[in-house]
Amino acid sequence: MDVADLTPGRARERFRAGERAPTAGWCRGWTQANLIAVPKELAYELLLFAHRNARACPVLDVGEPGSVRTRLFGGDLRTDLPAYRVYRNGRPVADVDQVVEDWRPDLVPFLIGCSFTFERALLAEGVPVRHLEQGTNVPMYRTNRPCEPSGSLSGPLVVSMRPVPEALVATAVEVSGRYPMVHGAPVHVGDPAELGIADLGWPDFGDPAEVRPGEVPLFWACGVTPQAAIMASGVEFAIGHLPGHMAIMDVRDDDYRVGP
Amino acid sequence: MDVADLTPGRARERFRAGERAPTAGWCRGWTQANLIAVPKELAYELLLFAHRNARACPVLDVGEPGSVRTRLFGGDLRTDLPAYRVYRNGRPVADVDQVVEDWRPDLVPFLIGCSFTFERALLAEGVPVRHLEQGTNVPMYRTNRPCEPSGSLSGPLVVSMRPVPEALVATAVEVSGRYPMVHGAPVHVGDPAELGIADLGWPDFGDPAEVRPGEVPLFWACGVTPQAAIMASGVEFAIGHLPGHMAIMDVRDDDYRVGP
Numbered sequence: 001m002d003v004a005d006l007t008p009g010r011a012r013e014r015f016r017a018g019e020r021a022p023t024a025g026w027c028r029g030w031t032q033a034n035l036i037a038v039p040k041e042l043a044y045e046l047l048l049f050a051h052r053n054a055r056a057c058p059v060l061d062v063g064e065p066g067s068v069r070t071r072l073f074g075g076d077l078r079t080d081l082p083a084y085r086v087y088r089n090g091r092p093v094a095d096v097d098q099v100v101e102d103w104r105p106d107l108v109p110f111l112i113g114c115s116f117t118f119e120r121a122l123l124a125e126g127v128p129v130r131h132l133e134q135g136t137n138v139p140m141y142r143t144n145r146p147c148e149p150s151g152s153l154s155g156p157l158v159v160s161m162r163p164v165p166e167a168l169v170a171t172a173v174e175v176s177g178r179y180p181m182v183h184g185a186p187v188h189v190g191d192p193a194e195l196g197i198a199d200l201g202w203p204d205f206g207d208p209a210e211v212r213p214g215e216v217p218l219f220w221a222c223g224v225t226p227q228a229a230i231m232a233s234g235v236e237f238a239i240g241h242l243p244g245h246m247a248i249m250d251v252r253d254d255d256y257r258v259g260p
Numbered sequence: 261m262d263v264a265d266l267t268p269g270r271a272r273e274r275f276r277a278g279e280r281a282p283t284a285g286w287c288r289g290w291t292q293a294n295l296i297a298v299p300k301e302l303a304y305e306l307l308l309f310a311h312r313n314a315r316a317c318p319v320l321d322v323g324e325p326g327s328v329r330t331r332l333f334g335g336d337l338r339t340d341l342p343a344y345r346v347y348r349n350g351r352p353v354a355d356v357d358q359v360v361e362d363w364r365p366d367l368v369p370f371l372i373g374c375s376f377t378f379e380r381a382l383l384a385e386g387v388p389v390r391h392l393e394q395g396t397n398v399p400m401y402r403t404n405r406p407c408e409p410s411g412s413l414s415g416p417l418v419v420s421m422r423p424v425p426e427a428l429v430a431t432a433v434e435v436s437g438r439y440p441m442v443h444g445a446p447v448h449v450g451d452p453a454e455l456g457i458a459d460l461g462w463p464d465f466g467d468p469a470e471v472r473p474g475e476v477p478l479f480w481a482c483g484v485t486p487q488a489a490i491m492a493s494g495v496e497f498a499i500g501h502l503p504g505h506m507a508i509m510d511v512r513d514d515d516y517r518v519g520p
Contacts, residue, residue, distance in 0.1 A: 044304035048322055051307070062308055 404456025
């Protein structure tokens with residue numbers, strides 16, 4: 001069965017059983033989300049950070065402290081994502097398939113919108129998605145744009161990149177713009193140097209995507225931004241998803257579409 | 261000088277000097293906001309409450325703990341609103357002109373969107389605003405609709421009411437809907453009993469507004485909702501504005517308009 005045809009429940013079963021894969025293209029029609037779980041004493045600063053940097057950090061759902069599911073995610077947050085990244089003192093210390101042992105009772109899980117959610121709409125309008133064609137993870141980059149800080153939290157905006165044929169740039173901007181809760185329109189179109197990205201071939205997260213002649217790189221705010229802030233701010237403990245390996249939610253992508 | 265023509269700075273000077281008046285109609289073209297300041301240990305629950313009940317509690321700005329101004333409010337939050345309501349253990353204990361003595365260093369001020377902000381747009385489209393005609397405060401009501409709780413915080417949705425001639429109901433809905441960050445379109449049109457409001461003549465906050473033959477009552481989510489939650493939840497200490505006596509912000513109403 002094509003992974004695009006799986007329900008969120010079936011996909012989560014496979015991840016729980018140990019399958020590890022970027023989730024772009026999985027569960028067509030369902031919303032995907034970034035996970036960032038922090039100790040309760042940091043929850044306010046993180047929620048305010050998300051509010052102040054809403055383009056990168058649109059909050060879809062927040063769980064109770066210690067809970068392993070949320071209203072919009074019916075699986076088990078400790079096992080049902082394909083892979084996780086554990087942070088201690090701002091450093092990634094482990095990329096793992098589950099975090100049952102690491103999930104502390106004071107952890108507050110936040111689910112943040114992900115641009116994978118509007119890729120079905122891009123394809124439907126004829127906009128190709130290179131990392132889907134390549135079968136790779138989307139490329140993500142730290143930028144030179146600082147987020148607005150919140151308390152002890154600060155860090156750079158992270159972006160995802162999709163190369164788009166010049167004639168389809170306007171379409172890609174318009175279509176993604178209809179999904180403001182999953183990052184909406186690109187934050188930048190064109191020259192990566194404008195964002196302080198020296199080389200598209202070396203993403204900070206995920207895999208490189210080939211940019212072909214006549215294509216323009218489009219950059220979308222990315223829900224890995226909170227993880228970049230965890231790192232930049234030396235946070236004592238946090239658990240995120242492994243970038244590109246998302247939580248597949250029990251809510252349709254159409255539920256986040258604005259307009260026709 | 262007509263109060264509609266005042267700048268936010270001038271209006272705040274007058275409030276600081278002791279003038280007390282509902283702010284509907286003041287400072288035409290500028291955004292107005294609800295104030296709710298809570299101790300830092302409650303800030304997370306309140307911010308999450310606002311997120312979960314965003315129609316009633318759109319967060320425009322959040323100050324640092326103990327701060328008396330925010331990015332979008334250049335005045336002094338302790339003196340520059342026309343009046344305040346102080347809460348202890350969930351009870352309003354004082355309606356006062358300033359809160360200099362009460363402003364604790366652990367208080368986090370939240371500024372929440374206010375529907376006064378779109379009244380200029382209603383007038384511009386020919387929709388009359390009764391409380392402006394009457395020179396009174398807008399009527400506000402507790403409803404039978406519970407908010408989604410957050411931690412220890414729960415309470416009813418509060419609404420403001422404006423009677424609108426039947427022929428202009430669609431216009432009023434459309435125009436206010438262009439301002440989603442200041443409550444947007446009404447949550448209810450028509451029969452107040454649907455919201456559990458027994459008698460429009462006895463608002464829970466503000467003054468009654470005459471509903472004339474051929475007019476329909478329109479109900480908008482109201483930024484007094486956090487104060488209703490403070491009361492319903494027995495919060496130890498909080499400071500709000502006196503309902504209808506808003507913070508006048510240094511940001512234009514047009515900045516919150518979506519579309520043409």
